Amino acid sequence: MTIASSRAGAATEDTKGGPAVALRGVSKRYAGENGVLALDGITLDAAPGEFVCLVGASGCGKSTLLNLASGLDEPTGGTVSVAGDAAFMFQDHALFPWLSAVDNVAMPLRLKGVRKQERLAEAREYLSAVHLEEFADRRPHELSGGMRQRVALARTLATQAPVLLMDEPFGALDAMTRDLLHDELESIWRTRGLTVLFVTHNVREAVRLGDRVVLLSSRPGRVVAEYPVDVPRPRRIEDPDVAALAGEITVALRKEVARHGA
Ligand SMILES: Nc1ncnc2c1ncn2[C@@H]1O[C@H](COP(=O)(O)OP(=O)(O)OP(=O)(O)O)[C@@H](O)[C@H]1O
Numbered sequence: 001m002t003i004a005s006s007r008a009g010a011a012t013e014d015t016k017g018g019p020a021v022a023l024r025g026v027s028k029r030y031a032g033e034n035g036v037l038a039l040d041g042i043t044l045d046a047a048p049g050e051f052v053c054l055v056g057a058s059g060c061g062k063s064t065l066l067n068l069a070s071g072l073d074e075p076t077g078g079t080v081s082v083a084g085d086a087a088f089m090f091q092d093h094a095l096f097p098w099l100s101a102v103d104n105v106a107m108p109l110r111l112k113g114v115r116k117q118e119r120l121a122e123a124r125e126y127l128s129a130v131h132l133e134e135f136a137d138r139r140p141h142e143l144s145g146g147m148r149q150r151v152a153l154a155r156t157l158a159t160q161a162p163v164l165l166m167d168e169p170f171g172a173l174d175a176m177t178r179d180l181l182h183d184e185l186e187s188i189w190r191t192r193g194l195t196v197l198f199v200t201h202n203v204r205e206a207v208r209l210g211d212r213v214v215l216l217s218s219r220p221g222r223v224v225a226e227y228p229v230d231v232p233r234p235r236r237i238e239d240p241d242v243a244a245l246a247g248e249i250t251v252a253l254r255k256e257v258a259r260h261g262a
Pocket residue numbers: 030031036037038056057058059060061062063064065219
C-alpha cells in the first residue's frame with residue numbers, strides 16, 4: 001500500500017466547526033452473491049481532538065469502518081465526512097524495507113513535493129518525536145518490532161493529517177513495548193491536538209487510551225454502547241479504574257459474542 005492511497009480521498013470534506021469525523025447511518029454491504037452486510041446504520045462522531053476507541057468481536061466491521069473513514073472504500077448507505085485529511089496506521093507497519101527509517105518517514109513529504117533537504121530535516125523531527133533520532137539511518141530489518149511501529153507512527157505524523165485512523169497498531173507488540181508506545185502516542189495526540197479513531201481487540205488498551213470506547217456488535221456491525229472514560233490522565237493500563245471499566249465493557253462484549261456466535 002502506498003502512502004498516497006492511505007490518505008483520505010473521496011470521503012474527505014471540510015466540516016468546520018463540526019465533528020472531525022462524522023458517520024451518519026453508515027452501512028456497508030460487500031459485493032457478491034452472498035454479499036456480507038458488514039456495517040448497518042452506524043452513526044458515530046469524533047470531536048476535534050477526541051480519542052475514540054472501537055472494540056468489538058472479530059468480524060464486526062471495525063476495519064471496514066476505518067476504510068470508509070479513510071476514503072479507501074465507499075459506504076453503500078449513509079454518509080461519511082472527515083474534516084481534513086486522515087492518515088492510516090496498521091498492525092503491519094508497511095514500511096519500505098529498502099529505505100532507511102528517515103527515508104520512510106520522509107516519503108509522505110516526498111509525495112507532496114517537499115524538497116530533499118527540507119523533508120529529511122522534517123522527517124528527523126518526526127523521528128525524534130518517537131525517540132528514534134539515533135536510528136534514522138537504519139533500515140526496517142535492523143530495528144525491533146516496537147521501533148518499526150514507531151517509524152510507522154512517525155511516518156503517519158509526517159502526513160500532517162489531523163485525523164489518525166489506527167487499526168490495531170500495537171497488536172503484535174509485547175506488553176512492555178506496547179506500554180511505552182501508549183505513552184508516546186498519548187503525548188503526541190495531546191501535543192498535536194489530533195483526532196484518533198483507534199481499533200483494538202484489547203479492551204484494556206481501549207480504556208487506557210480513549211476518551212470514549214465504542215462497542216460494536218458483530219455481523220452486521222452496529223453501535224451497541226458507548227462508554228465515556230472518566231479515568232483521569234495520565235493513566236496506566238494496570239490502574240484499578242481502567243481495569244474496572246474494561247471489565248464492564250468486556251462483560252457487554254462477551255454478551256455480543258455469545259448472541260451472534262462469533
Ligand atoms: N473486501 C471484502 N469483501 C467481502 N467481505 C468482506 C470484505 N472485507 C471484509 N468483509 C467481511 O465483512 C465483515 C467485517 O470485516 P472487517 O474486516 O471489517 O471486520 P473486523 O471487525 O475488522 O475484523 P477483525 O476484528 O477480525 O479484524 C466480515 O464478515 C468480513 O468477512
